[in-house]
Amino acid sequence: xxxxxxxxxxxxxxxxxxxxxxxxxxxxxxxxxxxxxxxxxxxxxxxxxxxxxxxxxxxxxxxxxxxxxxxxxxxxxxxxxxxxxxxxxxxxxxxxxxxxxxxxxxxxxxxxxxxx
Numbered sequence: 001x002x003x004x005x006x007x008x009x010x011x012x013x014x015x016x017x018x019x020x021x022x023x024x025x026x027x028x029x030x031x032x033x034x035x036x037x038x039x040x041x042x043x044x045x046x047x048x049x050x051x052x053x054x055x056x057x058x059x060x061x062x063x064x065x066x067x068x069x070x071x072x073x074x075x076x077x078x079x080x081x082x083x084x085x086x087x088x089x090x091x092x093x094x095x096x097x098x099x100x101x102x103x104x105x106x107x108x109x110x111x112x113x114x115x116x
Contacts, residue, residue, distance in 0.1 A: 001026040001115075004036065004095040006088070015094040015106040024115065031088035031095075038085040044095070045081065048102035052080050055092055055104060062089045 003019060003026040005012035019026055036044070045052055053072060057063055068090075072080060084090050096103040101114050 001096060001098040002029060003027065004029045004031050004091075004093060004097070006031050006093050009093060011106050012094045015096075015111070018106070018108060018111060022116070026096075031091055031093055033088075035088035036085065036091060036095075038081055041081050041084050041091075044097055044102045047097075047100050048104065050102075050104060052077055055084060056080075057090055057092045060089055062087060 001024060003016065005016065005028065007013075007030060016028070041055065045055060048054075056068065056072070058069070063069075068083075075083070092104050094106055096111070096115070098115065103111060103114060
């Protein structure tokens with residue numbers, strides 16, 4: 001299982017504590033130091049079944065600074081994936097990838113259902 005996080009993010013800290021508390025084995029990846037690639041994001045997006053907008057960190061400073069709220073609806077899926085691949089701070093976190101399961105953000109009930 002791959003656990004992609006930003007260590008200073010409180011939600012990521014809660015998620016990591018949850019994983020550790022459930023004796024989950026994972027590889028931790030710092031999203032700002034090792035940003036997901038276009039190919040990874042495309043694959044995870046397809047596996048997740050989620051709308052692509054869910055992969056954006058909509059509360060982040062970079063997202064707001066780039067005024068992406070107004071721009072995403074006019075961008076192609078491909079352009080959005082390429083944009084996400086430019087900076088890890090644009091990507092919603094934590095992100096967990098385990099086989100065909102991709103979870104974006106930390107919702108304890110969802111993680112309990114899908115990871116146990």
